[in-house]
Amino acid sequence: MSATDPILEIDRLSMIFGGLRAIDDVSLHIREGEICALIGPNGAGKTTIFNCITGVYRPTEGRVTIRRGSGQREAIQGLKPNVINRKGLARTFQNIRLFGNMTVLENVMIGRHNALAAGVLRAIARDAATRDEEERLIDDCRRILVKMRLDPFINETARNLPYGAQRRLEIARALATDPFLLLLDEPVAGMNPHETKELEETINLIRDEEKVTILLIEHDMSLVMNVSERIYVLDYGRLIAEGTPDEIKGNPEVIKAYLGE
Amino acid sequence: MDFFLKLFLSGTAKGSIYALIALGYTMVYGIVQLINFAHGEVYMIGGFTALIIGGLLFSSGMAVPLVLLLSILAAVVFSAAFGFTIEKLAYKPLREKPRLSALISAIGISMILQNVVLLAQTEKYLSFPSYLPELEFLRPVREYLNSTQFIILVTTAAIMVILTLTIKFTRMGKAMRATAQDKHMAQLVGVDINGVISLTFIIGSALAAVGGVLICSYMGQINYYIGFVAGIKAFVAAVLGGIGSIPGAVLGSFILGWTESLGTGYLSSDYEDAYAFVILILILILKPDGILGKNQKQKV
């Protein structure tokens, strides 16, 4: 296994809804430690790719494989979302899906669900080990919230948060699941330039300090060009370009896709 | 073979009555995604109205065919009125609430209607005088298909055809289909959502009323509780065919009618009411979208 062996590989993926080919024979890969971007006009199929990777949809055709550490490559397409999450893939949602009536802290606690072990019987007994586990849980969550600069809101009900903070909470919650690959669906949508700048730093921080590889979908081109090392461009479900930010900027196909003809 | 044919035909008659009720379920579900638990009660009220109005007219010496016609008409009018009122009262205020709220409200309505009839009329089974004519030309085959069954079949078939054409070709039908597809979009292009929903309840209830009169004539009795079992069975038929789909509801109803008929004939009559439930469980486990239903994936 060489270091360049990708940790996520999508091989000839297609997804068909009724008559619509939302994804058409797409192959892509991500190497460890990369920040990759997936861009494309509205309706290109970006979110659908995320849904296929994370098990929300079962792809019509194709394979999705991952490799963790120096382990074997394994196929994950068609597995259930919670199983895929346990394998180390975590995501955020384009249309924010927080647990709105729960506190910020509780949202992150749900992210750590699988880091804990207490089942029903231990919940009823509430033995020392369980109490310890809960104590540690709150500390862990708080650490994540501090990192995402959400600690001022820690006891706030999630849906009362300002928009930008809600997006950051989505990331915090995903990080709490201890992923090796983080999939961000339009993380700065609706944020102001200042917030966007902050999030850009956060994304770099997550990659550098947490050693989490990142694949992000984004319409904000300045963010995409600043943070990503490689970019995939999708149009009408097909991959039309791949390359470094500079290569993509000058690609006539991409310009055509965005501007139309 | 003889026995089979008999069972098959009585199953067909039963199935066509289920179809009349199932259509109401499927149309309402198609438009507002609500299991209208009270639909069976609307059907029971149709039967009672026909009994009451029919009795009144008959004792006033009116000719039987006219009694029949007017009592069916009365059943249709009152059931439709009930359907309309129930929607406005118990479902409309909950339209934007979680789905289960409306389902609970529907259970409440079902209990209210049952108990209103129980308290205001009677708890006993009443025998239901049939005003349906005896058809001479069926005499030779009467053992297989009697007049009541024949009339049920023909009526149902006619209603199906009219309903399908209405939904396919009229303006209101188009509005209904648009609403079923996407409520908010339909509203944007100028469809009167409230009108469409009311109309759906009215049509569904009217069909149930016809079913009510026919099945009561067929069984020869009525009781405040008949709506419940028939309602559940019709719902099973609608799910079996694929809820939201009109041809599906009809197909599901026939399959259910045949299963019940053949099941009681060949297996055991102790479990007559259980066949529907067993079918329901199997279909929901194996193919939750039903035979003709569309597979719907939630967008994320």
Add this chain to the structure above:
Amino acid sequence: MERNKLFRDLRTSLIIAAWFSFLLFPLLVMKVSVTSGAALVRFRWERLPGIAVAAFALSFAWRRALEWNEARGDKPSGAGPIAALTARARSALAVKPIRLSVSAVLLAVVAVYPFALGMYHTNIMITALIYVILALGLNIVVGLGGLLNLGYAAFFAVGAYTYGLLWKYAGPAFVAAGVDPGWLFWIALPTAGVLAAVFGALLSLPVLRLRGDYLAIITLAFGEIVRMVLQNSGAVTGGATGISLIPRPWFFGLRLPPRQAATYIYYIAVALVALTVFVVRRIEDSRVGRALEAMREDEIACEAMGVDLVRNKLVTFSLGAFWAGIAGVLLAAQTTYINPDSFTLWESITVLMAVVIGGTGSIPGAIGGALLLKLLPEYFRPLAQYRMLIYGIAMILVIIFKPDGLFPRNRKKYTFEGAPSEGGASPAADGQEARR
């Protein structure tokens, strides 16, 4: 301006009164009876004015209430006299001496109840307590899990029949061996709970991935099938006649006279209620409880965070079934006689109503709702025949105007109260109970 609105309102109410007079005319004013095949109709004109007036008044009130409801919007019922009262009660209970004395009084009342009020009232209370256990159990499924179960009576039946069948088949052996058959109760209690839980898991396993409303209907189907099987397998279960002479619980080998037996069962029921409340609270306030909370909020997000929804739903289903099994044994012990009629769909719906009217998800709600639904009809005998009608109306009113029920849930929220960080942790939100 105001006058105009009033005028319009009155006119609408008049129209609605006319509409209801028409709508209800055949059912309420006319009355049919059938003699020798011919339907006879009698008119009860005296009812018509009453219907019109009632419809007029109710329509007026109804529209006002709807307006108020809409104006209130999605805000939780913050204002209003009831909310103010509960808030005051809550803050009073937060004071330790008050809490202790209230608990002491409550405990004393519960303890002396059977002695003060006698056997008749004790028996009524036992029935109510059985419903409290049922409601608490169903509340796990509906309130915590967000799964509508319309076949809950089936698990109740599993419990009752576990005891019944144990008695029917093992009882003679116990008697022959000279062992008090009352022991069977204590054997049946855990067995029935576990059996019902296993049963719940097995039944729900294939259906849990179904949408909420489909799940409701399929549980209804399961419930009815279980009842039909009990009814039709007479050789084993006694069929429609059921099983009788079920022994009372063992009490140090004494054969208690009915009155003392009732008192004894009453205390067992109270203890079981306490146990149920304890267990439900512990679960609510745990990793499992949090996951359920999140699952109700957003299943897709919850699954994406690694929570196994099927497993969670299975656990809630079995836990709910467990308590129904326990309640079933209690029922068999109290009535000493069981048959399938005690486990109809309406039984399931009554328990559901207790949960909904009390307050979905709320423990005081389940207790209050069950007591209300079971005790009121006992003490308002003249109203008994209107029971189901009133329940139906109450259920609709609650779900429209007070969806969180009469005794709403006050969820314990997790908050962080540690030393303020640089940003400074904000004080506990929403005035909810804080933790840690």
